[in-house]
Amino acid sequence: MANEYVTLEELKAQFGIEPGDTSRDAQLDRACASASRSIDKTTGRRFWLDPAPVQRVFNPRGRIVREDDGDLFLVDDIGSTEGLVVETGSGSSWSAVTAYETSPDNALADGRPITGLRRTLSTWGTSTGRLRITARFGWPAVPDDIHEAALIQASRLFKRKDSPEGIIGSAEWGVRNLSRRDPDVWNLIEPYIIPGF
Template sequence: MANEYATRDELKGQLGIETADTSRDALLDKALTAASRGIDRATGRRFWLDAAPTARTYRLHARVVCQEDGDVLLVDDIGDTAGLMVESASAGGGTFTPVTGYETTPDNALADGFAITGLLRPNGIWGTAFTRIRVTARFGWPSVPDDIAEAALIQATRLYKRKDSPEGIIGSAEWGVRNLSRRDPDVWNLIEPFVVPGFG
């Protein structure tokens, strides 16, 4: 298991399974992985952090927001500034050169437990439409938000129990037989604030 948003033991607690009972571990792990990757797809981002800085290259087209205090380059979520490096290259395959004098946005994002989503050039611009920007950073989130962890547990529980309702129909002595809803409203309420704007 790697990069799941909840642990197997947490899921066992949710389902009332003893921690020492390992007979269903493979099914539980599968449900946790599917729930976590489903949240990634639904939100358009991931909430685990790269182990080491990696480089990503951006073209400025449709990625720059002009603000009163300068241009903001929208980047993939950055969860740690250790090893953060920004470089630019002009059109025609020029050599990348270091960029200084930028700020991360939103202000205090990492301190508040959120990811950095933009790089601001105070009172400046990032270049032309043909400029390429290379950002080396640890991409992802500083830690898994509580709402995302809870959504993963709810969805993993639902996926684990799905084996008992292969046709999408569940039975209950209290409610009778009913169809499963396409989207769990509690999961959606928990993850909706994290959906990348324009993605969901």
């Protein structure tokens, strides 16, 4: 598996499984992958960084915020300025744009992604065209909250085999239904959900 927010070794340690015991690796790997991808789907973003710059084309409609100091074009999370290229146009005709600033200020220095490109005291002027952005999309690094949420959720998914009907029981608490959403996981990932997603 790739781009998981928790490793097989960490999940094994959570359950006290010896590193050399590979009998449950397939189940543990599935739990790690499922937990990570469910966090992506819930938040509307991904926290792993592209290994190399990739190109994406954006329709500016609904992505431009007009502000006093210029137009802010909202982009998918960009986790590195390495190889960042911004172009306007369409089809096979593209022109490079260099007069822009990244937003929010100091995002990468603070361990957060770039989420907008601002044309200071100017507009993007792309009423019919598109923006083509080449960048390393994702987050600069996986936030600690996301890592912990993935560990909790992967543990929960791995243990789910012991409660196939969604019912768990113990001598102390009796029988009860599993909650649909783990409150600790939700508290950890909620601040990362894209507004309006």
